[in-house]
Amino acid sequence: MCRWLAYTGNPVHLETVLFHARHSLIDQSLHSTKGATTTNGDGFGMGWFQDPHDIPYRYRSVHPAWNDRNLRELARAVRAPMFIAHIRAATDTPVQETNCHPFRHRRWIFAHNGLIRSYPLMRRDLLVAIDPDRFNALEGSTDSETMFYLAMTFGLEIDPVTALERMAGFVEATAKKHGVEPALNMTVCACDGEQIVAARYSSERNSRTLYHTTAFRHLRELYPDDPRIIAAGDDAYLLVSEPLGDAPDVWAEVPESTAIVVRGPDVEYRPFVPVAP
Known part of the structure; x- marks a missing residue:
């Protein structure tokens, strides 16, 4: 379907995780190992914050991520403390820039893997x-x-996890009226510059994959001489559709029906339970 990642921590160059990792997001655009499709070449997008209180910047393109020269230049130039990046494999909708993730409204950006x-x-x-x-x-x-935009309608700016739960419950209830079950499969991520809010959920309890870093300290132990890892800091945190490398101590799978809220060094894991309208 798609692949995405979200980062928060000390400012790092975007290329650090987009290009330099062994199984980077760019590599996943051609060689995904855990996705529904091996190739995710129907566009690319990223959104990043320079100031947590300002509207995030965004770059989107219908080019495959592996073949976008502007992306490589931009990722080399930009340093940010929080960002989302997404590679798309289109399903029922056209390959066009307005359909590329992340989507943005005011201070919020949003990415999704899965389908209704x-x-x-x-x-x-x-x-x-x-x-x-x-x-x-x-x-x-x-x-x-x-x-x-359903999540925005249901209060994403006020109570993000509850808004996502209400969105999921509304989608499932609407699908049931149309005789569509199971209805929803998703890993989603929303950021506002101060927090990352993510969820892994599906109506059939068989969600798309999602992983998180256990601690950047482990990466520093594995790569003590890599200045890019040192720059991220001990409190850095990554959410990824699939691991960026094969070090077993670095990555842990997010459990089914789980929501995650990351604010600086504080990470909260809680059950994700859709709320029916």
């Missing part, structure tokens, strides 16, 4: 539930962007 099954069948019902004041901000045609 039979999305065209229930698309209208989902769209009309979006807050009218936000509806005109929709640019593309993906289920992912619809999920983002």
